[in-house]
Amino acid sequence: MDGQILEDHSEITSTLEGIVGSMGIITSTEDLQPYLIDQKKAYEGQAIAVVRPSSTEEVSKVVKLCAENQIPIVPQGGNTGLCGGATPDSSGRTIVLNLSRMNKIRDIDPLNYTITVDAGVILAEIQNAAEESDRLFPLSLGAEGSCQIGGNLSTNAGGTGVLRYGTTRELVLGLEFVLPDGRIWDGMKALRKDNTGYDLKHLFMGAEGTLGIVTGAVLKLFPKPKDVQTAFVAIRDSEAAIDLLARARQMSDDRLTAFEWMARQGLEFVFKNISDTREPLLENYREYILIELTSGHADSGLRETLETILGDAIEDGLVLDAVLAESRGQAQDFWRLRETIPEGQMIEGATIKHDISVPVSSVPKFLKNAEAAINQLLPGVRICAFGHLGDGNIHYNLTTPEAVGPKTFFDKVEDINRTIHDEAIALGGSISAEHGIGMSKRLELMHYKSANALDIMRGIKQALDPKSIMNPGKVL
Numbered sequence: 001m002d003g004q005i006l007e008d009h010s011e012i013t014s015t016l017e018g019i020v021g022s023m024g025i026i027t028s029t030e031d032l033q034p035y036l037i038d039q040k041k042a043y044e045g046q047a048i049a050v051v052r053p054s055s056t057e058e059v060s061k062v063v064k065l066c067a068e069n070q071i072p073i074v075p076q077g078g079n080t081g082l083c084g085g086a087t088p089d090s091s092g093r094t095i096v097l098n099l100s101r102m103n104k105i106r107d108i109d110p111l112n113y114t115i116t117v118d119a120g121v122i123l124a125e126i127q128n129a130a131e132e133s134d135r136l137f138p139l140s141l142g143a144e145g146s147c148q149i150g151g152n153l154s155t156n157a158g159g160t161g162v163l164r165y166g167t168t169r170e171l172v173l174g175l176e177f178v179l180p181d182g183r184i185w186d187g188m189k190a191l192r193k194d195n196t197g198y199d200l201k202h203l204f205m206g207a208e209g210t211l212g213i214v215t216g217a218v219l220k221l222f223p224k225p226k227d228v229q230t231a232f233v234a235i236r237d238s239e240a241a242i243d244l245l246a247r248a249r250q251m252s253d254d255r256l257t258a259f260e261w262m263a264r265q266g267l268e269f270v271f272k273n274i275s276d277t278r279e280p281l282l283e284n285y286r287e288y289i290l291i292e293l294t295s296g297h298a299d300s301g302l303r304e305t306l307e308t309i310l311g312d313a314i315e316d317g318l319v320l321d322a323v324l325a326e327s328r329g330q331a332q333d334f335w336r337l338r339e340t341i342p343e344g345q346m347i348e349g350a351t352i353k354h355d356i357s358v359p360v361s362s363v364p365k366f367l368k369n370a371e372a373a374i375n376q377l378l379p380g381v382r383i384c385a386f387g388h389l390g391d392g393n394i395h396y397n398l399t400t401p402e403a404v405g406p407k408t409f410f411d412k413v414e415d416i417n418r419t420i421h422d423e424a425i426a427l428g429g430s431i432s433a434e435h436g437i438g439m440s441k442r443l444e445l446m447h448y449k450s451a452n453a454l455d456i457m458r459g460i461k462q463a464l465d466p467k468s469i470m471n472p473g474k475v476l
Contacts, residue, residue, distance in 0.1 A: 012071065013049050016095070019061045024101065026050040035096050038087045039080050043439055045088035047074070047096045054101040056176060056184055056215040062097060063213065064182025072472045073097050075209035077120065077151030080143040082353070083438025085155065085208045089473050099150050102215065105129050113221040114173060114190045119150025119214050126219070135221040138165040138257075142339055150214045156206035158434030163390035164257045164294075165222065167434070168205065174218030175201035180211070180465040190218045203460065208436050209471040211464045223296035225257075229306045230292045230331035233322040234285035238364040240318040241289055241389055244309075245360070248291060251309050255302065258292040259390030260338050261363075266384045269344035269399075270337055277337060281321050289389070290338050292331075338386070345384045345399055350406035352413055354396040354420045358429035363389055370396060370423045377419055378412055380404065393433035396420055417444065437475045445475070 017025045026032055027049045037044040048071070053059045066073050072094040076086040088094040102120035109115075110133045117126055123144040130137040139152060141159035151157075153175070157168045165171065174188040187201050204211055235241045241261055248256050264286050270277050293302045306324060313319040325331035345351055358366045367385065374381055380401030387394040398416065400409035421431045421444055431444050446454070454476075461468070461476060 020053050024052045038084045043084040043087040046092035047088045047094050050096045052098050052101045059178045060182045067181050072469050075213045077148030078146045080147040082435045083440040085438030116218045120148050134224050136224045153214050155436040160258050171220045176216035178213045180470045225294035226298040227295040227300045227302045229302045230325040232280040232334045233289045234320040255293050257294045260290040261389035262288045262386045266341040266386045269348050273344040273347040274340045350400040350409050352398045355435040356424040357393045357433035358427045360392040362427040373419050
């Protein structure tokens with residue numbers, strides 16, 4: 001196959017089928033469709049084929065063939081991204097390389113607290129495998145039942161546990177990937193210390209498939225929580241939330257796992273549009289926090305700790321009301337309120353979404369400034385903000401005013417995005433905390449990233465992918 005130059009699409013697909021087998025290639029128009037459109041249905045492209053290799057070696061052969069023929073490749077996992085990063089363009093020259101058949105858990109080592117997996121393993125399956133070994137894999141997000149770990153790695157996914165465990169990048173010890181020329185880099189070491197030059201794996205986490213294809217990873221595990229205490233809390237305001245966060249970390253010896261902030265508007269959408277949901281508290285309030293503390297020891301005194309934290313905060317006027325979960329089922333009900341906000345908002349009408357981050361101490365100022373700026377730009381807009389306040393990541397989502405049609409709303413999308421992103425950047429923040437850049441934020445990245453940073457990124461891209469076949473049109 002060395003140096004093989006292919007003449008047309010039929011020859012390309014035939015050769016690809018020879019590498020991955022008949023089960024590993026999709027070419028019919030109807031069967032291709034689910035792979036060509038992103039989850040938000042904002043982007044739709046075309047492709048020669050969807051190729052589904054079953055091993056790293058097959059990925060290598062496919063990439064080598066594409067490099068020789070300058071065929072662009074769009075790596076794809078569970079296709080749950082929110083920025084169009086796994087969707088091909090409209091040229092019809094691309095192949096989608098979907099990793100769903102690479103779904104083996106290669107090894108689990110409870111004593112080393114590691115699990116080794118293929119890139120196509122669904123996140124929830126990794127969580128379950130860890131739990132069966134009395135361990136925890138802490139990455140958790142709304143799409144965990146369908147997203148794949150390769151996509152999580154390629155976007156450096158965040159989720160609800162970043163406050164205590166860090167982003168996906170911080171959960172990885174070793175990585176395996178295929179370079180744009182087809183070479184395999186095997187960095188699958190389960191080491192916590194390896195100080196031997198450049199840490200190459202970090203280049204590929206967060207690169208969104210533009211530098212190569214992640215095919216496997218060695219991931220960190222943690223002790224399985226045996227004591228979990230959850231509370232749904234009404235707070236005075238966002239300034240009080242920041243104070244409560246600092247207290248909770250200190251008074252719990254930093255056993256705070258989640259600190260999720262919600263404005264009332266998001267919960268209104270949930271109660272209106274999501275069945276089997278109900279108010280946790282007797283009265284309505286403007287802002288809420290979902291707090292969770294965990295410990296690896298049963299009966300570790302966490303409940304008393306949480307009661308003390310909240311009791312002191314009530315006395316000091318930071319907390320207005322609170323309820324502690326009496327069972328795991330009630331805790332899950334609290335979490336369902338937080339996790340179904342995006343669904344409830346989508347049912348309500350046209351939405352514009354943002355994924356910003358600022359230093360935790362700057363969250364109140366961002367919320368105040370953003371609300372004032374957006375209300376001036378579009379009076380009556382419904383602000384459905386929520387997020388991971390513990391790590392400074394706010395999903396500042398907007399729903400069209402009730403008296404405004406979707407077209408008028410979306411006509412203002414560029415002005416709205418620039419307004420929100422300006423407010424975040426002014427506070428030392430980021431326009432993308434955990435969703436990545438993909439297609440949707442490329443122009444914003446060009447606007448806000450420094451010239452030096454962009455030059456370095458382009459230099460790395462050119463060095464690794466001189467033919468620019470890896471996920472073209474994404475990030476840069």
